[in-house]
Amino acid sequence: MSAPVRMDVRDGIAVITLDRHEVRNAIDQPTAEAIAAALDELDDRPDIRVGVLTGTGAVFSAGMDLRAFSATGERPVSRTRGGFGIVEAPPAKPLIAAVEGKALGGGFEMVLACDLVVAADDAWFGLPEVRRGLVAAAGGALRLPRRIPRSVAMELVLTGEPVNAARALELGLVNRVVRPGAAVDEARTLAAVIAANAPLAVRTAKLLVGRSADWPAEEAFARQAPYTDAVRSSNDAAEGARAFVEKRAPEWTGT
Structure with a gap:
């Protein structure tokens, strides 16, 4: 079985890739622990200055792996960093989300745990939890009102409707929008500027x-x-x- 998370380090930048495209990069318990371990390495290694978090395939992350949850009842919560291996204790070093495709539910909450966001112009962001009888409890209801105007955050949280990359850029949720397939490259360009600083x-x-x-x-x-x-x-x-x-x-x- 291949590792659910890959990490590539070059020029002071660590690209952390969710590699479960067969389940839309959904997060189960082993994946949450692997994300937490990657973030620990990001913080601990002096040769790494900045991290980039991304996913393989056409979806950034679908959030919690519901099949794994229904099979075992186990939620994807890291012992050290909380839900999805990131949301309660993001890294001390800067982390940039490079988003291709959809980042919904827990996937969006992982994005909100990052410091900067680069998105492909076909990306979508949303918190559909209320449509499933749930609340966005992995940081969505807490972080989103600090990132965009409160009234807009309230609309997204209460309706469950997503926004596209263009709207996310207008709201200040996204830093840069690029063509599909270019999010990681643009995130690395942004990371290189940060990595050159003290x-x-x-x-x-x-x-x-x-x-x-x-x-x-x-x-x-x-x-x-x-x-x-x-x-x-x-x-x-x-x-x-x-x-x-x-x-x-x-x-x-x-x-």
Whole structure:
């Protein structure tokens, strides 16, 4: 049996591919654990700066593998990262979703756990859980209102109707739209820009964007200070200044 998740690392970028096209890249328990393990590797390896999450075939992911669930009753929840191996504990390093085809239900919730989204122009995004007597409990109802206007998020959550890539781009849910088949290449191009930056600064910037969402305005600068001070006093900050003065590319160490 082939592995449900493949990981290819080149030039500081890890492309993590869901490889269960025969079931539309649906996630069962072993696949959730494999995704979590891939994200652990992404965070642990110093030679990886950015991740790209994608799927094989014509569908990004259909979400939970309902056949596996009906057979065993087991939900695809990782011990360490929650549902689908990602939704409760996304990686500390930046992760870009490269979406071809449909990302519905849990597949969309996996996209919402990523930081940036590149989509083919035939991609669709939706949370149809209410049409099946369920709630989008793997982050859909929680994250979507933070990514797009609340009233629009409410419509998608309550109606279950999907939006296409063009509409998702208008809403700011998607960063870039490309021709079908080009999502991974464009995601790698975007990832390369991020990977060229100081890794400690990038990780800290991502952390602050996430954690500051519910900080009181009057406390925000004081709360961010320990993080930004640590970056400012890092070896990479000194190297960045030297490289600028010497008109050369910086050599980051991540320290």
